[in-house]
Amino acid sequence: MASSIRVRAVENNGVTALKALVRHPMDSGFVKDSAGNVIPAHFIKVLTISHNGKNVFVANWGPAVSKDPFLECRFKGAKKGDELTISWIDNEGASDSTTATIA
Amino acid sequence: MLKAKVILVALGAALAVPQALAGATPEEDRKETVEYFKQMFPDVPFEEFVNGQYALNDDRRKQWESMQDFPPYEFAVAEGQEMFETPFANGKTYASCFENGGIGIRQNYPYFDTEKNEVITLELAINRCRESNGEEPLKWKKGAIASISAYMASTSQGKPINIKVPDDPDALAAYQDGKEFYYSRRGQLNFSCASCHVQNPGKWIRADFLSPTLGQPSNFPVHRSKWGELGTLHRRFAGCNNNVRADPLPAQSEEYRNLEYFLTYMSNGLPVVGPATRP
Amino acid sequence: MTDQRRRGFLKGMLGVGVAGFALGSGIVPLRVEAATAPDGSDWPEKAFKTPGVDETIAELYGMEANESDQITMDLPTIAQNGAVVPVSVETTLPNVTGIALLVAKNPNALAAYFDIPEGTLPFVSNRLKMAETTDVVAVVISDGKAYKATQNVKVTVGGCGG
Numbered sequence: 001m002a003s004s005i006r007v008r009a010v011e012n013n014g015v016t017a018l019k020a021l022v023r024h025p026m027d028s029g030f031v032k033d034s035a036g037n038v039i040p041a042h043f044i045k046v047l048t049i050s051h052n053g054k055n056v057f058v059a060n061w062g063p064a065v066s067k068d069p070f071l072e073c074r075f076k077g078a079k080k081g082d083e084l085t086i087s088w089i090d091n092e093g094a095s096d097s098t099t100a101t102i103a
Numbered sequence: 104m105l106k107a108k109v110i111l112v113a114l115g116a117a118l119a120v121p122q123a124l125a126g127a128t129p130e131e132d133r134k135e136t137v138e139y140f141k142q143m144f145p146d147v148p149f150e151e152f153v154n155g156q157y158a159l160n161d162d163r164r165k166q167w168e169s170m171q172d173f174p175p176y177e178f179a180v181a182e183g184q185e186m187f188e189t190p191f192a193n194g195k196t197y198a199s200c201f202e203n204g205g206i207g208i209r210q211n212y213p214y215f216d217t218e219k220n221e222v223i224t225l226e227l228a229i230n231r232c233r234e235s236n237g238e239e240p241l242k243w244k245k246g247a248i249a250s251i252s253a254y255m256a257s258t259s260q261g262k263p264i265n266i267k268v269p270d271d272p273d274a275l276a277a278y279q280d281g282k283e284f285y286y287s288r289r290g291q292l293n294f295s296c297a298s299c300h301v302q303n304p305g306k307w308i309r310a311d312f313l314s315p316t317l318g319q320p321s322n323f324p325v326h327r328s329k330w331g332e333l334g335t336l337h338r339r340f341a342g343c344n345n346n347v348r349a350d351p352l353p354a355q356s357e358e359y360r361n362l363e364y365f366l367t368y369m370s371n372g373l374p375v376v377g378p379a380t381r382p
Numbered sequence: 383m384t385d386q387r388r389r390g391f392l393k394g395m396l397g398v399g400v401a402g403f404a405l406g407s408g409i410v411p412l413r414v415e416a417a418t419a420p421d422g423s424d425w426p427e428k429a430f431k432t433p434g435v436d437e438t439i440a441e442l443y444g445m446e447a448n449e450s451d452q453i454t455m456d457l458p459t460i461a462q463n464g465a466v467v468p469v470s471v472e473t474t475l476p477n478v479t480g481i482a483l484l485v486a487k488n489p490n491a492l493a494a495y496f497d498i499p500e501g502t503l504p505f506v507s508n509r510l511k512m513a514e515t516t517d518v519v520a521v522v523i524s525d526g527k528a529y530k531a532t533q534n535v536k537v538t539v540g541g542c543g544g
Binding site: 015026028030045046047048054055056057058059060061062063064065066067069070071072073074075076077087088089090091093095097 | 419420421422424425426430465466467468470485488489490492493494495496497498499501502503505506507508509510511512513
Binding site: 162163175 | 507
């Protein structure tokens with residue numbers, strides 16, 4: 001099974017621009033299925049991006065974040081070839097993690 | 104053919120807009136269509152027509168470009184590739200059914216099979232490939248078939264659409280049938296496909312912004328925000344028919360395949376850009 | 383003044399990575415945040431379940447936010463689909479430790495908030511759901527104070543289904 005996380009990170013002039021897309025339904029808890037039953041809220045709560053053992057970005061998400069959430073952020077202090085770790089956990093306790101190399 | 108012309112002329116007369124396609128050959132129809140849209144949107148470069156409403160509205164375009172940063176269909180394309188490369192129970196793969204192993208061939212679909220006397224769409228070919236290898240066919244409109252089709256389109260990006268109508272009365276009849284469908288009014292709203300996408304692209308219909316005919320098939324399968332997933336061209340056809348309160352036809356019915364044949368022929372020369380995102 | 387609210391504020395302050403911020407009578411302890419996989423225990427449940435912009439900001443950060451023209455928001459005038467509205471925020475305010483995105487008319491206003499550690503630029507982009515035409519509010523924590531900017535986005539229900 002492929003990772004739920006896709007990442008692109010590019011360093012330019014000392015600033016790393018990171019874009020990530022996570023596969024997740026992000027069900028809001030306000031939508032009904034075709035049978036009329038409410039689909040329970042199911043969403044990523046926290047996503048972290050870390051570099052050299054330090055968090056460079058922490059996203060706290062609620063159910064109003066779109067399905068298959070997208071995130072873009074920028075940080076200093078990393079260089080091409082460095083490894084980043086991206087991890088998330090959802091409200092049902094499911095989680096995933098991946099690493100990406102800065103280009 | 105005469106019948107189609109009569110209908111088209113009647114439509115044109117009623118609406119007093121030069122939307123009727125009365126070309127004697129498919130190529131004349133196509134040239135007329137291209138010319139028509141060039142006059143309607145003189146500032147839009149030909150290749151930009153593949154981007155539909157995003158070529159015509161800046162606010163929409165910005166949202167689309169932001170989606171293109173990391174399009175939501177990327178997961179589906181990766182899954183499509185995996186399925187495409189995974190052997191069937193008999194050990195063969197999809198590649199065995201297609202020219203060039205199925206890579207970079209999207210621009211040639213749909214084509215008219217002069218032996219079977221019918222239009223073969225890419226999705227039809229995918230399912231026939233499965234069946235000829237002893238596998239169950241996939242559902243037509245979304246899910247696995249859309250992912251596989253999206254992967255195959257992604258290997259063909261930039262290749263100009265190259266639909267051929269062979270010199271064959273049945274092929275021509277299929278083309279004419281598709282053209283007639285496109286210009287025939289239907290449903291409680293009494294709209295034809297052309298009412299929106301030939302006569303009124305660039306305009307709002309309530310909260311939706313209409314795209315032109317030209318370039319539409321370049322994008323499929325598309326990921327619609329409304330769907331939250333990929334869907335095939337025939338899923339969209341059914342949606343459009345529903346919108347005008349007409350009964351949709353089954354995906355891959357002869358009518359929809361012929362419609363796809365006509366519609367895609369009109370976009371000859373424009374690049375494959377699918378999969379793509381739409382509202 | 384709940385623990386929740388206090389924690390939201392503390393969390394916002396901590397990101398500066400500087401010890402010695404006074405908070406009431408207490409002092410935020412010096413703490414080096416080691417990166418571990420998130421466990422979700424810091425997720426501010428109450429702030430995510432609060433309707434209304436001002437109420438949510440108070441719940442999350444324990445203070446009011448002042449308008450600032452140093453916050454730039456980038457979002458569409460008319461959303462092509464309320465399920466996926468791209469929203470970007472950038473600011474020239476100094477020492478930013480947090481950014482929050484609120485959607486005024488959603489059932490609960492808070493859509494997302496971000497910790498901005500030292501060295502990370504005060505910028506974020508993501509995609510949000512909006513139930514109807516609404517103000518979107520970006521809150522930025524700069525030098526321990528809250529600032530906000532507001533922009534309206536029209537959300538219409540399209541007729542072209544399928």
